[in-house]
Amino acid sequence: MNTKLTEQLNITYPIIQAPMFLVSNVAMVTEAMKAGIAGCIPALNYRTLDELRTALRALKANKVEGGSFGFNLIVNKSNIKYKGQLEVICEEGCDFIITSLGSPEETINQAHAVGIKVYCDVTDLHFAKKVESLGADAAIAVNNEAGGHRGNLSPEELIRLLHGNLSIPVISAGGVGCKADIEKMLSYGAAGVSVGSPFIASVEAGVTDDYKQACVDFGEEDIIMTERISGTPCTVINTPYVQKIGTKATWIENLLNKNKKLKKWVKMVRFSIGMKATEKAAKKATYKTVWVAGPSIEHTKEILPVKAIVANLVN
Numbered sequence: 001m002n003t004k005l006t007e008q009l010n011i012t013y014p015i016i017q018a019p020m021f022l023v024s025n026v027a028m029v030t031e032a033m034k035a036g037i038a039g040c041i042p043a044l045n046y047r048t049l050d051e052l053r054t055a056l057r058a059l060k061a062n063k064v065e066g067g068s069f070g071f072n073l074i075v076n077k078s079n080i081k082y083k084g085q086l087e088v089i090c091e092e093g094c095d096f097i098i099t100s101l102g103s104p105e106e107t108i109n110q111a112h113a114v115g116i117k118v119y120c121d122v123t124d125l126h127f128a129k130k131v132e133s134l135g136a137d138a139a140i141a142v143n144n145e146a147g148g149h150r151g152n153l154s155p156e157e158l159i160r161l162l163h164g165n166l167s168i169p170v171i172s173a174g175g176v177g178c179k180a181d182i183e184k185m186l187s188y189g190a191a192g193v194s195v196g197s198p199f200i201a202s203v204e205a206g207v208t209d210d211y212k213q214a215c216v217d218f219g220e221e222d223i224i225m226t227e228r229i230s231g232t233p234c235t236v237i238n239t240p241y242v243q244k245i246g247t248k249a250t251w252i253e254n255l256l257n258k259n260k261k262l263k264k265w266v267k268m269v270r271f272s273i274g275m276k277a278t279e280k281a282a283k284k285a286t287y288k289t290v291w292v293a294g295p296s297i298e299h300t301k302e303i304l305p306v307k308a309i310v311a312n313l314v315n
Helices: 004-009 026-034 049-062 082-092 105-113 125-134 155-163 179-188 209-217 240-245 251-257 260-283 295-299 306-314
Strands: 015-017 038-042 068-074 096-100 117-122 138-142 170-173 192-195 223-226 234-237
Touching: 004 138, 004 192, 015 026, 015 306, 026 038, 026 049, 026 068, 026 306, 038 096, 049 068, 049 082, 068 082, 082 105, 096 105, 105 117, 105 125, 117 125, 125 138, 125 155, 138 155, 155 170, 155 179, 179 192, 179 306
Parallel strands: 015 038, 015 192, 038 068, 068 096, 096 117, 117 138, 138 170, 170 192
Antiparallel strands: 223 234
């Protein structure tokens, strides 16, 4: 499994353990590195910059040959912590940064100055060409089988489109739950894959056993799209609570979204409300259950250590 991704990150297998809000943590990424893959954590999983710095130092201390680690940054204006997070990451150092939901230009410039690679989430060729022109080291092709916020194109369509029109590597995000899925993505032209949902049901994941067990008990047919989390379509498990609140934005949100001056603030409020609901469901038992996951949980049959999940993906 030697690819451009394994060469860039000096990892054994072309797999990134995807950054997942509230789920990813130091223990998961440490075990990912030991298993020969890369691991990534959303910077937003840490409430303070000091906590983020502590995590960075722990991962540097845990770094092993054949593994690498990085952090995910939300780079649009809704993340008021972005600039401070970028500064801390560049001060402490890591192997790579994944950018989402905005222009990565500032991140690329600052990260490259200290030797950190930058991979950018994209859902279409237009934005992929843009990040390539800004100097991104790879494009992460977020397809319509990804968990959380996803794209509109199928894995094959998006990978082939980007691979045929970019000079930088393409990393596929979405639709991978077993070795056959990885081989399929590589055959389309991907240099590697970003895998998230299968790792939710890991021993090391920092969420409730109920959330982990839901990824075992539910399958591909139980994943639906909702706008009620962040204001942007997001995939979740179709629990009774999700059914109760519905999946569409409220009429008042739709009305306010038509106002250019108010649209940004409406999205910020919806994002804040949605993230708090997700955090409650992830961290403690609650009837208001909102569990973010993708259709690849179809392959999740039991709660396992990260090293066993990686073994299932590569063997």
